[in-house]
Amino acid sequence: MSFADSLDILHEDNHCLALNKPAGWPTTHFDGKDETVDRLVKAYLKEKYDKPGNVFLGVVHRLDKPVSGSLVFARTSKAAARLSEQFREGGVEKVYWAVIEAQAPGPWVTADNGSLEDWLQKDDDNARVETVAPETPGAQFARLLFQVRGRHNGLIWLELRPHTGRKHQLRVQLASRGASIYGDHKYGSKLPFGNGIALHARSLTFLHPTSKNPVTVKSEVPKIWRGRFAHLLNTHT
Numbered sequence: 166m167s168f169a170d171s172l173d174i175l176h177e178d179n180h181c182l183a184l185n186k187p188a189g190w191p192t193t194h195f196d197g198k199d200e201t202v203d204r205l206v207k208a209y210l211k212e213k214y215d216k217p218g219n220v221f222l223g224v225v226h227r228l229d230k231p232v233s234g235s236l237v238f239a240r241t242s243k244a245a246a247r248l249s250e251q252f253r254e255g256g257v258e259k260v261y262w263a264v265i266e267a268q269a270p271g272p273w274v275t276a277d278n279g280s281l282e283d284w285l286q287k288d289d290d291n292a293r294v295e296t297v298a299p300e301t302p303g304a305q306f307a308r309l310l311f312q313v314r315g316r317h318n319g320l321i322w323l324e325l326r327p328h329t330g331r332k333h334q335l336r337v338q339l340a341s342r343g344a345s346i347y348g349d350h351k352y353g354s355k356l357p358f359g360n361g362i363a364l365h366a367r368s369l370t371f372l373h374p375t376s377k378n379p380v381t382v383k384s385e386v387p388k389i390w391r392g393r394f395a396h397l398l399n400t401h402t
Contacts, residue, residue: 172209175235175382180244180374182206185384186236188361192227206238226252229333231349234261234366234384244374251371252330258370261325261335262314262386264363264394265344266356273321273344278312281338285331293351294333296341307331309338315400320347322397324367335364347393359389 173185186192186202193203207220222238223245239245251257265273272279284304286297297304308328315322321344325335333352339345340352348358368383390398 172205173384175384176237176380178240180241181237181239181248181380182210183235183237183369183380183382186228186233186366188231188233188359188387188389191230192236193224202236203238210240223248225249226257226330228366229336229364231360231362232364232366233361233387235369235382236366237369237371237382239374241374247374248371255328255330256372258368259327259330259366260368261327262365262367263323263325263335263339264347264390264397265321265323265339266347267316267319267321271339271342271344273311273313273323276313278310280308280310281342282306282308283338283341285334285337287332294331294337296337305329305331307334307338309335315397317397317400320394320397322394322400336362358393361387361389363390363394365390 175185176183191199191201194201203222203224207222210216210220221241223242225237225239225245225248228234228236237248239248283296284299284301285294285307286301286304287294306329310326312324313321314324327334336346336349336352345353347356347363348354349362365386366384368381370379370381373380
């Protein structure tokens with residue numbers, strides 16, 4: 166099987182490549198033990214274009230290992246610098262889908278939309294992030310907008326638009342309100358969900374690094390969503 170068969174490519178040109186990342190795969194390697202998405206993409210480009218030697222690929226943002234969805238890489242150093250700046254400065258519009266349990270207390274139980282604001286701090290020893298008081302040294306402000314897209318049989322389907330890009334932000338902001346994302350054992354869920362969690366990067370909109378035209382990539386949810394949440398995904402509030 167070629168590498169092209171194992172990747173769901175959403176957009177590809179000479180400057181950038183976007184794909185639908187499977188849950189359970191790290192974006193990039195840290196200790197070299199796991200196979201990673203960036204390695205697969207490099208192998209795909211090397212195979213497709215018959216490139217000798219090393220293939221350049223710029224990692225301009227990341228998705229957590231258990232998260233699926235839209236992920237963008239740069240194919241040149243110039244594109245990497247420009248895309249990284251967009252992500253760093255909050256110039257990329259991100260839309261996520263998440264499923265939580267309806268029993269969880271929180272604004273989504275009664276409201277169809279709203280915003281969540283918190284201060285977050287990394288707990289490196291436990292590889293987690295926690296909500297803390299605003300005056301806590303090292304705390305970072307986090308904000309997201311939510312919209313309820315559906316409710317069914319004890320589950321709530323949320324659309325999330327983060328205004329900041331903090332580590333584990335969506336997972337922590339929901340879990341801190343008693344609404345762990347379905348399958349997210351690190352942040353309190355007791356429900357099984359394969360090798361991922363019910364958090365999906367539905368779409369990304371960014372400015373193309375050379376043409377400056379807006380590019381939107383949209384990812385279909387994994388098959389497990391279609392089975393586990395079939396009725397939920399067919400409801401809209």
